[in-house]
Amino acid sequence: MSTVDLLLLLAGLVLSLMVFSYLLGDTLLFGIAMYTLVGMTAGYTFLVLLQKVILPMAINPLSAFPQTSALLAFVPLILSLLLVWMLFKKSSRVTGIPLGFLGGVVTAVLIVGLTRGTLVPQLFSVVNAFDPNKMTSSGLPNWTGIFEAFMMLAGVIAVLFVFHRRKAKKTQDPYSHSWLDGVTGFGQMFIGITFGAIFVGLFSTGLVALIAYIQYLVDFVRLW
Numbered sequence: 001m002s003t004v005d006l007l008l009l010l011a012g013l014v015l016s017l018m019v020f021s022y023l024l025g026d027t028l029l030f031g032i033a034m035y036t037l038v039g040m041t042a043g044y045t046f047l048v049l050l051q052k053v054i055l056p057m058a059i060n061p062l063s064a065f066p067q068t069s070a071l072l073a074f075v076p077l078i079l080s081l082l083l084v085w086m087l088f089k090k091s092s093r094v095t096g097i098p099l100g101f102l103g104g105v106v107t108a109v110l111i112v113g114l115t116r117g118t119l120v121p122q123l124f125s126v127v128n129a130f131d132p133n134k135m136t137s138s139g140l141p142n143w144t145g146i147f148e149a150f151m152m153l154a155g156v157i158a159v160l161f162v163f164h165r166r167k168a169k170k171t172q173d174p175y176s177h178s179w180l181d182g183v184t185g186f187g188q189m190f191i192g193i194t195f196g197a198i199f200v201g202l203f204s205t206g207l208v209a210l211i212a213y214i215q216y217l218v219d220f221v222r223l224w
Helices: 003-024 028-064 068-085 093-128 143-170 178-222
Strands: none
Touching (some): 003 178
């Protein structure tokens, strides 16, 4: 093991112990470790953006002036300068231009991504669950497939009722039906199960990572 690797391992061990000191309270060592993590993350992110985005997409194309690629590079460069200008003149209306472009692009990408990557596949999953080939087996009804299909459809409708009833309560809708409240409770059960499964997945992933890192520290200590 080289000297550099040894120093990096020691630094990782010290920072890990500083983070674990949070178990004793919000100590100074924990604060130093968090500030170190935030600073290194910010520095690394800036270097990646500089090498992968700013230089190749905003600065280097300017060398081809007056070609079209160089003229187009002025657009992101000007928008970036306006974002930097916002740090000094927050109330300026000009700074709203890059924020408008950024918000519009991010919103469009999110809508397209959610529609094509989440909403449409899930919709097709519900529709495909009612495929006659899946609901029958050897000419006989496949009761398991039928139950899963109707439960999936009932869950989708119930969850939609949850958000509809929440909106109705905010607008103080005078028309209230007990059966709608029952459907809403059924939808809330589906939402609770979904969030519970997501939480268990995140917790188990974090726990596995923690155990692996503790084992790594134990193996490092054994080297001594």
